[in-house]
Amino acid sequence: MSYWIIFPVTVIAVAVGLIIKTYGQESRPAGRIATKKENIRNKKMIHRARYKDQEITSCDSEMPVEWAPLRIVHPVSIELRDIFDAIVKIYRQKTEKFYRYEFSHDYQLIGRLRNIISIYHGGLWKQTDRIDFSDERTRWVYMYRYMLRHVHLVFYACELTANEEIRRIFPGYRALNVCMIGGGPGTDVLGLSMFLLKQRNPLSPYPLFAGINVLDRCTAWADSWESLRRHLPEKYRRGIPEVRYHEFDYLENRLPWTCREVVRRADIVTMIKSMSPAAAWLNSKERVFTNRTRPYDIPPYDRSSLIFEWHSVYDIMLQMRDGAYLFYIDNRTGPQREILMSAARELKFELIFQRLLYGVSLPTDVFSPDAREVIGAMGGYEPCSCTGTNEVIILCKTE
Secondary structure (H helix, E strand, O other), X not given: OHHHHHHHHHHHHHHHHHHHHHHOOOOOOOOOOOOHHHHHHHHHHOEEEEEOOXXXXXXXXXXXXXXXXXXXXXXXXXXXXXXXXXXXXXXXXXXXXXXXXXXXXXXXXXXXXXXHHHHHHOOHHHOOOOOOOOOHHHHHHHHHHHHHHHHHXXXXXXXXXXXXXXXXXXXXXXXXXXXXXXXXXXXXXXXXXXXXXXXXXXXXXOOOEEEEEEEEOOOOHHHHHHXXXXXXXXXXXXXXXXXXXXXXXXXXXXXXXXXXXXXXXXXXXXXEOOOHHHHHHHHOOOOEEOOOOOOXXXXXXXXXXXXXXXXXXXXXXXXXXXXOEEEEEEEOOOOHHHHHXXXXXXOOEEEEEEEEEEOOEOOOOOOOHHHHHHHHHOXXXXXXXXXXXXXXXXXXXXX
């Protein structure tokens, strides 16, 4: 009797054990594809962290390493984020000064932003209207829309295209005097500084430049630069010396005496995205020779001594000392390249480097959460992220 009771119980127990062993394991065998519930659970285990200056995604130690997604933000993105955050801090600081009501400031800035966009998108070198940067709000709107793109373009040109040539210009054992034509809010300064800081110890107490002079039509950019400089990281404030602004206009054929002295002392002159707005005017200027006639019988290499007056680009290059460099970046479309190169041929400049840059875009993860809020306040008009087609040219004045 007991046999007929024990045998069925044993069979049932063995069957249940096999079922549990096959389908009831809680641990997932190695190599099996994770189920949907397991994926959801593992995603919840991921949390964001800030480590030093890089934003990473970390995971709990119980999670297999091969499952943990790791995203490291590129150092260039961090540098550009710090610069744009400084622009955002100006906005936060100036809001109370500009306007009394919370929402009125957005629409006034958006109106200025639309005006600038319409001028730039219509073919800048064709425009006869020039932007009035004497207005503080207009200057900030320009910085918001275009400054970060231009800073990255300068850094990109130095780091990834003309690296060897720029290293030769900036040897590292001595600081140089730099003259920036149309430097505006400091785009040239910051782009070159990003490159030079990467080449040396960031804790070095010595300045990056021996002197910085900016020739610009609007000297009020000096106020914008000082406002921006206060919010930049310490390494920029320590490495960039005082920036001096001098009034200059491309439409004036001859430089003022103060600007001439500045150009003569410079080791390198930059013309970065500054010639395009005046290209139509510069292209219309004819050479005036000393005898008021065109000396066709004189060889081209001797004509420069007979040119009495031409345009401001020629006068700038004429004042540059022997051995000085000219660093040019501008749009490929328009007559500005021919304006530059025709003056270079007259004055015996040596072509060191030239290359086209196609569609240089900002890296990802540039904008912080605070910057995203300001972008939303600007009606969805985001900072310009692509530069189109530009040309990089480096010239050296021969003796």
